[in-house]
Amino acid sequence: MSSALVILAAGKGTRMNSDMPKVLHPIAQAPMLVHAMRAGRALSPERTVIVAGHGAEAVTKAALAEDDGAQVVLQTEQLGTAHAVDQARTALDGFEGDVVVLYGDTPFIRPETLERMIAARAENDLVILGFEAADPARYGRLVMNGDRLERIVEFKDANEAERAITFCNSGLLACDASTLFDLIAAVGNDNASGEYYLTDVVELARARDLNVTAVACDEAETLGVNSRADLAQADAVFQAASRGALLEQGVTLMAPETVYLAADTVIGRDTVIEPNVVFGPGVTVESGAQIRAFSHLEGCHVSRGAVVGPYARLRPGTELAEDAKVGNFVEIKNAEIAEGAKVNHLSYVGDASIGAKSNIGAGTITCNYDGFMKHRTEIGEGVFIGSNTMLVAPVSVGDGAMTATGTVVTRNVEPDALAVARAKQDNKPGYAKKLFSMLRKKKENLSKGS
């Protein structure tokens, strides 16, 4: 049975107190919306429709960056969840199969849960995802009759007895597309909020003698984000789960609670992550590598046996080959460091390639930017770059070449050559002694005068 996703993401999220639409606030550096899209992908949806409203332009951009096949439809006025789903009607024209409705601000739904909903569809026309709420607060209440769901009552419209129900509506549902849009067409807005409630489809379906049931999931999965405090809490939950998964996969985290992971961080077995390491988006670390304390990595690939840090920064486009070393206070950007090469101290290497087994001395800088454009530095294999070398790009240093300490390289260096570009040293005997005594007197005279 084919399926389609409708992800509701039009709400403003007033309590976020933000100019950014709520669904774009990140958890582990990926927008909440992207988390929902990734969970939904488990169903291999034939179509994915995002209902955008507030900040639609930014929402569209984020949605398409994640899945360029997604369709974004606009809900110009937020008239309620049924009205929101109705906006997807045209985009799903001709689609036959199940529609699964997700919320863009509910990032923790597990793929298995969606699969259970689809499985329950085999014997039911409409499946709602519910959960046992520790504090049911303002959630919609599921009024069950055995394993049949009779209706959903919104908190605002519920009486005392209904408010006492703790089995609540997550907002997610699964239903055959044509049935769902038929039901939605019948939803009115005669209720406490004056909104078109998606939850009304349950009672409408029952009136047509359709089978409706609720599948239950863990409350943690339905955790919605409404405020910055919720966002921080959601991130903490995500981090704890991801660290747990890495430990399970054989990664050593010396102080797990101090390691910050991104939603897409991949780390191989037997890699050691020291305390206080931050992973931005797009990082893959292979097995048996070492990421030492206080390092910051994003958009990079670290091969087997490589050592990074302490205090290293790997920026997007960094590719470390096997056994490469990047040491303290080194920044690498858009550069390939080949097998066994070392950049151990206080250097900036950007828009560059460094050949196998080359050694980059302390304080080396690739001067890649001229104020207008970026240029590349190519360093061959087995090269020795002396400390404090400035490589003024575009420039290349051939295999087996050397640069003398303090050299400013402005012309290409051929293989096996030594490049020296610095003023000649001149030692003046006794001058230091004279200079010291002159300065001492000057200071004494100054303090007498004051």
Ligand code: UD1
């Ligand atoms: C909804 C449910 C409630 C459930 C709760 C779970 C209804 C009527 N109520 O209530 O039963 O317990 O979620 O969190 O469905 N949205 C739009 N366009 C709209 C309205 C909402 O895109 O016009 C989106 C919001 O951005 C959000 C989601 O739909 O992602 C839910 O809307 P929200 O206003 O939070 O619904 P609740 O009142 O929480």
Ligand code: MG
């Ligand atoms: Mg809500």
